[in-house]
Amino acid sequence: MTGKIFINYRRGDDPQAAGRLFDRLQDIFEPQQLFLDVDNIAPGLDFMRVLNERVAECDVVLAVIGKGWIDARDATGARRLDDPDDFVRIEITSALNQGKRVIPVLIGDTPMPHPEQLPEVLRPLARRNAVRLTHERFRADTQGLVKALEHALAEIEEARQELAKAEAERRADEQRRLQEAEAARRAEEEVLRRKAEQEAQERAEAERRRLQEVEAAQRAEEEARKRKAEQEAKERAAEERRRIEADARQRAEAEQAFAVAKRANTIAAIEAFLAEHPASALAEEAKALEATLFVRQQAYRHALTSDDATALRSFLRAYRKGDDADAIRARLRLLEPRPARSLRQPAIVIPGALAIVFAAAFVVWLDVKPGPEDRLIPPETSEPAPPAVPAVPEAPNIQASAAPTESSPPAPQSASTEAAETPAKIVEPQAPNPDQVAWNLIKDSRDPDQLRRFIDRFPESTHRGEAEQRIALLSSAPPPPAATSAPDPHELARSLQFELQRVGCFKGDVNGDFNDDTKAAWSQFVKLTSVGIPNAVSSDAINAVRSINKRVCPLICRSGEHAEGDLCVANPPPKPPPRKAAEGATPAAPAPRIILPPGGGGGGGGGGGCRNPRMHRLGGGAGCGY
Numbered sequence: 081m082t083g084k085i086f087i088n089y090r091r092g093d094d095p096q097a098a099g100r101l102f103d104r105l106q107d108i109f110e111p112q113q114l115f116l117d118v119d120n121i122a123p124g125l126d127f128m129r130v131l132n133e134r135v136a137e138c139d140v141v142l143a144v145i146g147k148g149w150i151d152a153r154d155a156t157g158a159r160r161l162d163d164p165d166d167f168v169r170i171e172i173t174s175a176l177n178q179g180k181r182v183i184p185v186l187i188g189d190t191p192m193p194h195p196e197q198l199p200e201v202l203r204p205l206a207r208r209n210a211v212r213l214t215h216e217r218f219r220a221d222t223q224g225l226v227k228a229l230e231h232a233l234a235e236i237e238e239a240r241q242e243l244a245k246a247e248a249e250r251r252a253d254e255q256r257r258l259q260e261a262e263a264a265r266r267a268e269e270e271v272l273r274r275k276a277e278q279e280a281q282e283r284a285e286a287e288r289r290r291l292q293e294v295e296a297a298q299r300a301e302e303e304a305r306k307r308k309a310e311q312e313a314k315e316r317a318a319e320e321r322r323r324i325e326a327d328a329r330q331r332a333e334a335e336q337a338f339a340v341a342k343r344a345n346t347i348a349a350i351e352a353f354l355a356e357h358p359a360s361a362l363a364e365e366a367k368a369l370e371a372t373l374f375v376r377q378q379a380y381r382h383a384l385t386s387d388d389a390t391a392l393r394s395f396l397r398a399y400r401k402g403d404d405a406d407a408i409r410a411r412l413r414l415l416e417p418r419p420a421r422s423l424r425q426p427a428i429v430i431p432g433a434l435a436i437v438f439a440a441a442f443v444v445w446l447d448v449k450p451g452p453e454d455r456l457i458p459p460e461t462s463e464p465a466p467p468a469v470p471a472v473p474e475a476p477n478i479q480a481s482a483a484p485t486e487s488s489p490p491a492p493q494s495a496s497t498e499a500a501e502t503p504a505k506i507v508e509p510q511a512p513n514p515d516q517v518a519w520n521l522i523k524d525s526r527d528p529d530q531l532r533r534f535i536d537r538f539p540e541s542t543h544r545g546e547a548e549q550r551i552a553l554l555s556s557a558p559p560p561p562a563a564t565s566a567p568d569p570h571e572l573a574r575s576l577q578f579e580l581q582r583v584g585c586f587k588g589d590v591n592g593d594f595n596d597d598t599k600a601a602w603s604q605f606v607k608l609t610s611v612g613i614p615n616a617v618s619s620d621a622i623n624a625v626r627s628i629n630k631r632v633c634p635l636i637c638r639s640g641e642h643a644e645g646d647l648c649v650a651n652p653p654p655k656p657p658p659r660k661a662a663e664g665a666t667p668a669a670p671a672p673r674i675i676l677p678p679g680g681g682g683g684g685g686g687g688g689g690c691r692n693p694r695m696h697r698l699g700g701g702a703g704c705g706y
Contacts, residue, residue: 083233086115086138086180088171090160094146097187097213101144104222105229131167132174139236140229141175143205146187150197161199173201181232184210185225334360341366347373380404389415397649515541528554572617573598579625580605585633601633608632 085105089098102116115138121130135141149168152160160166175182184205186192192210195203211228213221334357341349350370354363376399383395384407392412399405515538522530523543531547531554538544574592581590585608586601594617602616605625609632613621637648 082113082237083140084113084115084138085109085229085233086135086141086171086175087144088141088168088175089144090146090149090152090168093148093152094144094187097146098144100218101142101185101213101222101225104219105226108226109229127167128165128170131170132178135171135174135180136178138175138180140232141172141180141182142185142225143172143182144185144187145190145193145210147190149190150193161202169199169202172205176201176204181236182208183225183228183232184208186210186212188212188214331361333357334362338362338366342369345373347377376404380408383408384411387415397647515543519543519547523550526554567619569594569617572619572622575622576602576617576625579622583625583628583630583632584635604633 087098087102087105089095098116102114105114115134121127150161154160154163161169163169172182182205184192190212193206195206198206211221211225213225337353337357338360341353347370350366350373354366354370357363360366379395379398383392386392389412392408392415395408396405396412518534518538519541522534523546525531528551531551534541535544535547541547570592573594574590576594577586577588577590577592577598580586580598580601583605585605586598588595588597588601599616602621605611606613609624609628611621611624613624615621635643635648637643641648641650643649
């Protein structure tokens, strides 16, 4: 026997009777024909829709009604049958609305509910014939219910079969009607097709004649346009050739002029090139070279005014070749230590003469941004390559120094005379204020961030008010329109390579190619900093590297060298064993004590916190405070 039975009951209202009824029905019907509980509704589903679907799958609904069925209350004291979301009410209402056969099953002496006791939607239940199940005659009562169910399911199945038969006959009639209509449509289409083919042939013939006439006219017109286009193409080709030749001549002149300026290697030559070729593709490279020469010139000028051998050696570590390097070496030889003048030597204090070098390096860092000019700077290696050697005009002035030369050494003095002399205090020349030099170089800048960095670097400067006024003026100006195009991946990769090279992780060429060396450098940076950015070629990744102002990847030096800050320098030679002093000889004076000014550290081994890697190679150790 087919058909499904849905058992509706309230769990708090005599559930034992519902369970006994279910067990009894299981002895008669197949398990798949019985539905007792709907308690496995998945989260997120509409329980109203799920209950309606479950009821729709059944043919007969048994509404089990006990003594507490009418007056069952919820936690708030409201009657459950009055709650639209009550499962019992939803199931019975759905069965009544769908026209299912609903059989009230009264447990014990429970009376049949009156219509006025039920909600409006459940009042049709009071008119349904009920079945009573008593405890004493449970088996006999259920037997009568089983017969009623079998009879009801048989009637439902018979009605379903009749409905299916009527539906089949309706579909057969519809199919015959469609076939007849299809045959008539095909016959009509065949007539129309033949007529359309005849008309199409006539139109095709007329169109063919018309096209022949049009084609002849078009050939004549096309021939005239072709001759005219060939003439115009020849003229444009000649004009483009003349333009390319002119551009080539200008580019060749610019390259030749830049080559001459690079060979001259002076600021004046670079400025002359920029004045003559301001829009050249080599202008950025020339500006970078000019900034490099400016820093070296400033370093050389102030090295000449210093009597500190450490500062001179720092200059030579950064700039090893050139006339200025030879002049500094000659000055350094003049400052070689001589026999002690007394047993007590005053401490040598490094003055603030190099402050202007640091200020110049700071200003260059403000003005020079990562770009194509970085190709002038070789990538960091175990030994920094010497930069270009400028022909600094101050080099010959070394010869005019008041210090004695090697060709005329000073007359020797006796040890007793030197011991009797009073220690003299070394007086250094007065250096200009670093903030004044930095302000002269950036006072016309239109970059508010550059002016803010000046204020952060020199908070007590007399030019702070003027810088703040210029920042306010530039900030009030309307911002430039935002770029609508997406960033160039090649340019992003080039910027990432530059920043990774700055923190010591990338050793290759900054060419914008996101190759294996770049990927390995990025992986090493992520491993050492724990940066969580999935896409390396992005603005977020570049800003993450740019936010770090110190070396991240360790500096690896070759054998025989050791790291000093961000440079590899040769290991000092082993000290010779001390010789025994001759009997009666004067003991040697203690080594001079060098006191470094705050923030200073020479040019070669400092610069651990410099954001611009150019400063490491230029020797600007303390000038990169940013």
